[in-house]
Amino acid sequence: MPGKVALNILSPQNGGFSLLDHVPIGVLIVSADLTILFWNRCLEEWTGLPREKMVGAALIDCFPNLAAPRYLNRIREIFNGAPPTVFSSQLHRHLIPAALPGGKFRTQYTVVTGLPAEGCHRFHALFSIQDVTSLSEAIDNYHITHRGLLAEMAERHRAEDKLKKTAEELNQLNLTLKEQSIRDGLTGLFNHRYFWYILRRDFSLAHRHHHQLSCLLVDLDFFKKINDIYGHLYGDKVLKGVAKQISKHVRQTDTVSRYGGEEFAIILPNTSLDGALFIAENIRKLVERSKFSKGGEIIRVTASIGVASLSDHRPDTPERLLDFADTALYGSKHAGRNRVISYSTTIQSENLHNLDPVHDR
Numbered sequence: 426m427p428g429k430v431a432l433n434i435l436s437p438q439n440g441g442f443s444l445l446d447h448v449p450i451g452v453l454i455v456s457a458d459l460t461i462l463f464w465n466r467c468l469e470e471w472t473g474l475p476r477e478k479m480v481g482a483a484l485i486d487c488f489p490n491l492a493a494p495r496y497l498n499r500i501r502e503i504f505n506g507a508p509p510t511v512f513s514s515q516l517h518r519h520l521i522p523a524a525l526p527g528g529k530f531r532t533q534y535t536v537v538t539g540l541p542a543e544g545c546h547r548f549h550a551l552f553s554i555q556d557v558t559s560l561s562e563a564i565d566n567y568h569i570t571h572r573g574l575l576a577e578m579a580e581r582h583r584a585e586d587k588l589k590k591t592a593e594e595l596n597q598l599n600l601t602l603k604e605q606s607i608r609d610g611l612t613g614l615f616n617h618r619y620f621w622y623i624l625r626r627d628f629s630l631a632h633r634h635h636h637q638l639s640c641l642l643v644d645l646d647f648f649k650k651i652n653d654i655y656g657h658l659y660g661d662k663v664l665k666g667v668a669k670q671i672s673k674h675v676r677q678t679d680t681v682s683r684y685g686g687e688e689f690a691i692i693l694p695n696t697s698l699d700g701a702l703f704i705a706e707n708i709r710k711l712v713e714r715s716k717f718s719k720g721g722e723i724i725r726v727t728a729s730i731g732v733a734s735l736s737d738h739r740p741d742t743p744e745r746l747l748d749f750a751d752t753a754l755y756g757s758k759h760a761g762r763n764r765v766i767s768y769s770t771t772i773q774s775e776n777l778h779n780l781d782p783v784h785d786r
Contacts, residue, residue, distance in 0.1 A: 442454070445465045451555075455550045456549050457504040457547050461479050461482050461487070464479040472522070488520075504550060510537050512533075519533060521533065525558070531556045531558050532556070532558045535552060538553065615681065620682035628735070628746060631735055638693070638736075639697070639701035640692055642684065642731045643712075643728050644729050645663075645688075645728050646727045646729055655719055663717050667715065667726065667728075670715055679692060679693050698732065701732050705730045729754060729762045752772055756768075756772040
């Protein structure tokens with residue numbers, strides 16, 4: 426049987442185990458329940474642990490380090506007939522700790538082989554342990570002249586890697602800080618400051634190239650009552666829900682911002698007044714259909730929306746464009762809320778900004 430030691434040679438009945446007392450390597454045999462069955466004289470000499478004490482003892486009790494999964498899992502595979510496994514001297518120097526004078530330990534190269542167990546289809550594990558201390562020391566001495574150079578090169582690489590990592594971390598931090606600086610902390614939408622940056626940029630581009638540009642102002646109706654009745658934390662939940670819904674139903678080229686409080690501002694590049702009214706009505710319906718629950722109670726909100734367009738209303742500045750949308754928003758509130766209204770000079774002449782802002786909301 427390839428990779429396995431023949432049972433008829435190594436068996437207690439044939440005195441086979443005693444042959445292992447004469448080999449110049451450490452040998453122990455372990456049963457599938459991790460009981461030590463054999464401990465040869467070489468291991469007695471190396472470890473100072475007598476056979477009488479070791480045979481019949483639990484392997485893990487004697488050597489707790491072997492309970493680590495990287496050892497135990499591989500040993501257990503041997504019991505099921507797996508091929509031999511190697512614990513190299515480079516990675517596993519002291520599988521069975523064996524002290525040397527001066528406090529050092531023997532460096533070991535260990536092969537664990539399956540040994541058929543009599544009367545069943547399982548296997549014992551036979552550990553063959555070679556003392557490669559002298560070889561290991563020779564290899565160490567061979568490389569000692571190169572270690573200074575290798576260490577210097579490694580240090581240089583570490584410094585370069587650290588510098589590269591630091592640069593990447595700084596770049597990521599800058600990106601994060603930049604993102605945080607333009608986002609509203611509650612809703613994740615763009616904030617008031619970034620809204621003005623985009624509006625001024627898009628207004629300038631649209632004006633220069635004679636493109637369409639529209640702006641929406643969306644305000645949740647009677648939102649103060651939600652805060653007063655259900656609390657500000659629940660009000661925040663509603664704001665985040667509405668913001669999420671609006672973000673899903675606009676184009677990638679549109680900019681959605683939390684302008685302040687329960688008010689959202691939306692910039693629509695390359696969009697005519699008719700197109701803006703269509704988008705605004707979709708958003709109004711979307712908000713109206715949204716449901717929020719609180720202790721089993723279903724809560725609905727509505728939104729009033731004001732619309733202004735560069736080509737139709739001809740504002741001379743981005744501030745005027747937003748002011749027109751704001752005027753239209755107040756017109757929507759004045760007309761009964763939950764509706765979309767575009768700017769007109771008639772609305773402006775009614776001086777709607779003098780309305781009581783609390784009751785108007």
